[in-house]
Amino acid sequence: MTETQIITQELNALDDDVRWQAVVEKDARFNGIFVYGVRSTGIYCKPSCAARLPGRKRVAFFASCTEAEAAGFRACLRCRPQSANDVNAQVELVKAACRLIEAETERPPSLADLSRQLNVSPHHLQRLFKSITGVTPRQYAAAHRLERFKTELRAGESVTNAMYDAGFGSSSRLYENAAEQLGMTPAVYRKGGKGMSIQYTIAPSPLGRLLVAATERGICAVAFADEDQALLAELRAEFPAADIQPDKTRLSDSVRYVLDCLDGAPPHAKLPLDLQATAFQMRVWEELRRIPRGETRSYAELAAAIGRPSATRAVARACATNPVALLNPCHRVIRGDGSLGGYRWGLKRKQTLLAQEKEDA
Numbered sequence: 001m002t003e004t005q006i007i008t009q010e011l012n013a014l015d016d017d018v019r020w021q022a023v024v025e026k027d028a029r030f031n032g033i034f035v036y037g038v039r040s041t042g043i044y045c046k047p048s049c050a051a052r053l054p055g056r057k058r059v060a061f062f063a064s065c066t067e068a069e070a071a072g073f074r075a076c077l078r079c080r081p082q083s084a085n086d087v088n089a090q091v092e093l094v095k096a097a098c099r100l101i102e103a104e105t106e107r108p109p110s111l112a113d114l115s116r117q118l119n120v121s122p123h124h125l126q127r128l129f130k131s132i133t134g135v136t137p138r139q140y141a142a143a144h145r146l147e148r149f150k151t152e153l154r155a156g157e158s159v160t161n162a163m164y165d166a167g168f169g170s171s172s173r174l175y176e177n178a179a180e181q182l183g184m185t186p187a188v189y190r191k192g193g194k195g196m197s198i199q200y201t202i203a204p205s206p207l208g209r210l211l212v213a214a215t216e217r218g219i220c221a222v223a224f225a226d227e228d229q230a231l232l233a234e235l236r237a238e239f240p241a242a243d244i245q246p247d248k249t250r251l252s253d254s255v256r257y258v259l260d261c262l263d264g265a266p267p268h269a270k271l272p273l274d275l276q277a278t279a280f281q282m283r284v285w286e287e288l289r290r291i292p293r294g295e296t297r298s299y300a301e302l303a304a305a306i307g308r309p310s311a312t313r314a315v316a317r318a319c320a321t322n323p324v325a326l327l328n329p330c331h332r333v334i335r336g337d338g339s340l341g342g343y344r345w346g347l348k349r350k351q352t353l354l355a356q357e358k359e360d361a
């Protein structure tokens with residue numbers, strides 16, 4: 001047996017000891033975290049089950065009801081381990097982890113710190129956290145820290161003060177990831193895009209007037225409207241202090257690629273993007289790009305696909321704030337009852353897009 005296998009076996013044994021103690025104490029905090037099966041009866045229960053305590057050697061532990069049933073156990077009729085309360089317990093555990101992350105101002109807590117405070121194993125916390133939020137605790141901490149940094153900048157703090165208040169230990173750590181997620185350098189973001197150069201072009205399209213705008217890094221906006229003035233007003237509201245200028249040559253290929261999307265060409269083939277987004281928004285937009293042309297998803301289905309089944313409203317907001325029409329195909333998301341829902345660039349355009357894609361599919 002290798003050293004890695006020995007360490008893994010020791011960790012699993014420790015986890016089982018914690019689980020067994022929860023069963024002995026009938027600790028309801030562990031409901032939804034695991035279930036245990038009794039080999040002599042073929043029944044599996046949640047940790048708080050009031051049934052008589054079985055012998056330790058007859059107990060097997062499972063991470064979920066599905067795993068227990070796959071092993072041949074059936075659900076206990078007394079404690080009903082499949083109840084919604086267990087799901088709520090999982091959500092509450094992840095919420096508690098989020099609160100611990102958000103409360104730490106000096107440095108993000110490690111996975112080991114979180115698991116110790118919540119009295120669960122690091123492996124289980126990592127898996128449960130990602131299944132519910134769509135990101136790992138470390139990714140959540142990074143996104144939260146960046147959001148705090150952005151809030152400080154918007155409130156007028158200097159880059160240096162905002163950096164330390166948000167928990168960045170050095171400027172190198174800040175600029176390593178912040179510029180990528182902000183879509184610009186932190187200093188430029190603080191000034192509402194001041195010093196940032198954006199070029200745009202407006203062209204006719206089957207859906208009305210089309211605007212494509214880009215920074216040096218890539219496309220930052222794709223929008224539709226009936227009039228050019230409305231498109232420019234929206235772009236300037238998004239970047240009030242940026243240097244926004246019309247372009248006559250550079251973006252011609254980009255416009256053609258966007259128009260090709262209307263005819264069924266896959267997006268992103270030759271279009272680098274420069275988008276400002278939270279980790280959650282980026283996860284939603286990534287999932288949008290996985291929806292095949294000619295198909296739709298409900299907001300609830302999209303939320304489930306990113307591992308956030310209870311975040312339907314947040315998913316809808318992420319769709320509504322999508323800055324690049326067609327490239328992130330938010331028009332393919334509808335309500336659960338089959339109605340269109342909302343669309344940033346008008347329901348008539350959404351209806352036209354869906355009808356065309358369905359016909360072409």
